[in-house]
Amino acid sequence: MDDQLRTAVKNGDVDALYTKLAGDPYILDRIDHIPIVDTSLHIAAVAGKPHFTMEVAKLKPSLAWKLNHTGLSPIHLALQHECIKMVRGLITLDTRLIRVKAKGMVTPLHYLAQIEEPDLLAEFFICLSIVY
Template sequence: MDKRLKKAAEEGDIDMLYALLAQDPYLLDRIDQIPIVETPLHVAACFGRTHFALEIATLKPSLALKLNHIGLSPMHLALRNGYIHTARGLITIDPALIRVKGRERITPLHYVAETEQVDLLAEFLSVCPGSIEDLTVRCETAVHVAVKNHKSRAVKVLVGWLQRVNKEEILNWKDEDGNSLAYCNIYKST
């Protein structure tokens, strides 16, 4: 990535972004041609530069789907670095970003279940209900992840949501070791 573009992303300098695009209108297109790449959107997400991230995601939405060299999308990076406002901004561009499968097929929903960010968990389920069906490489749902990591508040949110939307059958889904969530009666104690 162009050093000036990286610096603009780190600083959230939208004016510099447009100055660079005026010089080279295909700048973002060339980045988009690379399958696994750190984009200016990744950089902005790492630094919590929400406005810059939204500008890039608006100009080139496909960059929000890209994984970097360690298998993380911009949404994953925003969450990992604690920039919740940036993550929320990205879902206003495309709620399906909650379903982007990063390293080990972990989605942002899996991540917030593991870290027990219950407000964000409820918000993600609300704007992208299909994300509850996404599985990691270990065939784990977000509920499996929350149980495995002893995140009882996240489990309550997830199970309550499954009950409200009549999708309790997901509790019977088995991970790669054959464990379902119904086997431990987790939902009966929530």
Template structure:
């Protein structure tokens, strides 16, 4: 069943649901079983990390970041990465966390060629 979900280009995976709800243990188990889910976009153009950020699930964001620092570079709707979301939210502590984990993410731009 999980392999079938992985074949659909834009889908709300179990990891998206866990990220939205802040279910850390389940989300991390999904990361172990299907790491590819962490890079998938749902129909709204958001990755699990985007959703966790948008819903204030900071502990989960930090766990996802620890599991794979490059998740900060996943481009969602309009080319926005989780880093861009943090910039628009104005969360300076989270911005520092993301930049320390993945300094290369500073190079990512949106479809409008904007940094943040």
């Protein structure tokens, strides 16, 4: 990922994202072709930028399924960094994300069952009933 995009992600600057996309409309596609990668969604999850995450996930939904070099998806990282708004946003876009298998076959549902977020856990169970 180039420095301009990385800076936009860390700052949560959606306008800078679109400026970058205007100059290079395939930048997200190139990132998507890399099998194991820290995508802009991973970086935004760590930085706690839910609005930016939702914008990128809307533009390139497949990035939400990617694992990074530590074996985690963006939703796993959002849970680890207690960015519940981001988790809710991602499962709104695709409820199946609660079953993304990270390193050790741990899903966001497994992870969430271990932390104290009963309301979000209930939302995950509702998602499960919708998905299946």
